Amino acid sequence: GTEGGGFGFSYHYSNGGNPTRIGGVLPAISGKIEGGSSAGNDWAVSDAVTSLPVARIVEALENPGGKYQHNGKEQTFPDIKMIWWAGGANFTHHQDTNRLIKAWQKPELVVISECYWTAAAKHADIVLPITTSFERNDLTMTGDYSNQHLVPMKQVIEPQFEARSDFDVFADLAEMLKPGGKAVYTEGKDEMAWLKQFYDVAQKAA
Structure with missing residues (x-):
């Protein structure tokens, strides 16, 4: 690594196995009403009315109906009236917290499923203790x-x-x-x- 820059284990396979390992993968709870479970959460994208990269949540809140490029396609930001946030520390991970706080005021309702009194929980209308x-x-x-x-x-x-x-x-x-x-x-x-x-x-x- 770079002198004084620290080090990390996640740059290859998180120091937890080899990339050629073939084994069982835990599936997810059924993503469709008629059942049918898939590995990972690909159903969350394929069955959603619309989806967007989580890092662009602020842009989506700021620009409802605005256009953006993702994976080589032009997409349209939805007009978000309500947020139910379950998992992922958006207030910790976002690049500009002050911009996020301002954008977070736009939805009519914000619900957070959370174990701890995080920044996201503090900025929610309803907190469900998980x-x-x-x-x-x-x-x-x-x-x-x-x-x-x-x-x-x-x-x-x-x-x-x-x-x-x-x-x-x-x-x-x-x-x-x-x-x-x-x-x-x-x-x-x-x-x-x-x-x-x-x-x-x-x-x-x-």
Whole structure:
């Protein structure tokens, strides 16, 4: 590296595996009402009415209906009336925080799903307290891009105070939007049943 510049491990495969590793990859919860799960979150892009690079959220808020170039195509920024932000520290990562704060005032409603009292939470109208990885069961992968290992993340304590998992929050939201929506969203599976399905799909692929 550069003298005095520090060092990092993420420039190749995050020091967690080799790039030729072929193994199972954890799928995602179904992205379509009729079911069907895919690896990663490509459904979030392919099934969205519109999508935009997260780094351009400020431009989108500042320029509803404006044109921009992305991946060789001309796209149009949507007119965003509401934001529900679940995951990703936008106030930490954005290049110009003051510009973001100003743009963040434009939507009529901002909801944040968050474990901690972050800057994003402080700038939201509604904050939904979400469980940490210690308060729910989950699976993750290590080796980043090489996806070399599947790791169980076992719940060690009950959810604290009013914290709830994203899964439970969105299941109840689906029911509020339409009676029977919870059953459609969960596909009749609880947290552990989904995790078993994820594991079985990854095991079969491996």
